[in-house]
Amino acid sequence: MARGAPQQIRYEPSQPKTNSGGNCQAVEEEEETMMKHLQRAGEVIALYRRCLEVARLFPDPCGRNYLHYYVVEKFRKRSTETSPTIIGRHIKQGRNAVRRLRRSLHSRRDYQHVIELAYGRKGPFKHLLREAEIEASQPPKLARPPRFMLEPLPGASGETFTLASLEKFLDPSTREATGAAAAEREATEASARLQLAVLRELVPTRWVRRAKFAAPREEDASEEDASHPTKSPNDEAGRDRRAWKRDWLPAPWDVDRSPPHEVRGTSRGTGAEARPPSRHWSGASTAAWMVNHLALIRTTFVPAVEAMSADGAIGRAWRRLYASTLGEPRQRDALRVEGAPESWRDPHVPFKSTGLVLRFRDRVVDEIDPAGMGARDGDEA
Known part of the structure; x- marks a missing residue:
């Protein structure tokens, strides 16, 4: 219980005071x-x-x-x-x-x-x-x-x-x-x-x-089971249905x-x-x-x-x-392309044939040979 919490409030209604006309409905x-x-x-x-x-x-x-x-x-x-x-x-x-x-x-x-x-x-x-x-x-x-x-x-x-x-x-x-x-x-x-x-x-x-709210110890539970041999397992399951999962x-x-x-x-x-x-x-x-x-x-x-x-x-x-x-927030899984030529980002940069590597997470999905990459018109292969 929190320290300083207010006590329970109790209210005892007073006896209604009747006026000269005997009307106590408002009270x-x-x-x-x-x-x-x-x-x-x-x-x-x-x-x-x-x-x-x-x-x-x-x-x-x-x-x-x-x-x-x-x-x-x-x-x-x-x-x-x-x-x-x-x-x-x-x-x-x-x-x-x-x-x-x-x-x-x-x-x-x-x-x-x-x-x-x-x-x-x-x-x-x-x-x-x-x-x-x-x-x-x-x-x-x-x-x-x-x-x-x-x-x-x-x-x-x-x-x-x-x-x-x-x-x-x-x-x-x-x-x-x-x-x-x-x-x-x-x-x-x-x-x-x-x-x-x-x-x-x-x-x-x-x-x-x-x-009185804690779980019984093993010896107490065994004595309780011995004193109630006719107790149904369904009753025990129903009683522990709302129990705290201390083992979890x-x-x-x-x-x-x-x-x-x-x-x-x-x-x-x-x-x-x-x-x-x-x-x-x-x-x-x-x-x-x-x-x-x-x-x-x-x-x-x-x-x-x-x-x-x-x-x-x-x-x-x-x-x-x-x-x-x-830890660090996990990045969204995506297919990454490594080794892309700079000419793909900037059209003014001359094309240079390099190999490409496709990765998903830490696994290599595919590798593209430089000879299989086409060059633009006017670029050297």
Whole structure:
């Protein structure tokens, strides 16, 4: 359950107050309308909690972080809606969202769709990653602040990093060898590691089902079968029809949450503890989650998947899935012609007889001898 979620709303209708004429119809209609609104509010809260629970069942921390904060943003954006028609439409969209989230834990295609959105291979994060690369490649513009700026670090210093500077100070290849710049670089690297630890701490942990919802152990299952010898196999199949496919999903993993040192501090001017836990309904703003997610993609999520694939920590099928997702986009298969003379492109270039090779993917389809290629009028063969 999300921290800071509102409690269940209860409404007890008051006794209708009759006027001098004894007419209480207006009061009854008002109470009936209020009951309908509160029922819808309870349904919205239930959908919100269900979406967060299913999102936190996702085994990939990148997909879990993306789904969690995406659900938080959508529900908070629509929390002030008052139109009954639009509220009903949003409730319908929430039900569809729960079904799609559950399908991502059962279907390989839906699972790949989520990780492609989370890792920025399509969707809004694809464009944000490209814009961050463009901003990092250009010199800083002093007339306006950078667009991709992280929140200040906890403590009195309040040091801030951009995506480009964070990647630069975490890259050991850009480190100075000796001198005063090396000492200053070491202090900045410590702040960058602290910033990365704070970002990793904001990634939601994987939710584990309670014992009564978990699958029974082998010895418990054997004892249960022995105590019910007349149980039909159809009953067992019907009960497990909606069970989670734990053997199908990859083994869940999490980000490294060990900070370089204790993350403590107070906000400047207020004395309050810096970076309080996010309240995902009406508490602190979560507008900066997209910039945080961009920083984690480049510094945490993608390197972790590459290291796990190299070590063989995930299965071969999942290595191939992540390689196709995180690798270069596959070019459309087409028949390629190699060795075409330049005169085919430019009519002013004299013809020169060369051999042609036709390839499809990496396979040679046909080879054309230079003698079989005709020359134009006036060209030398």
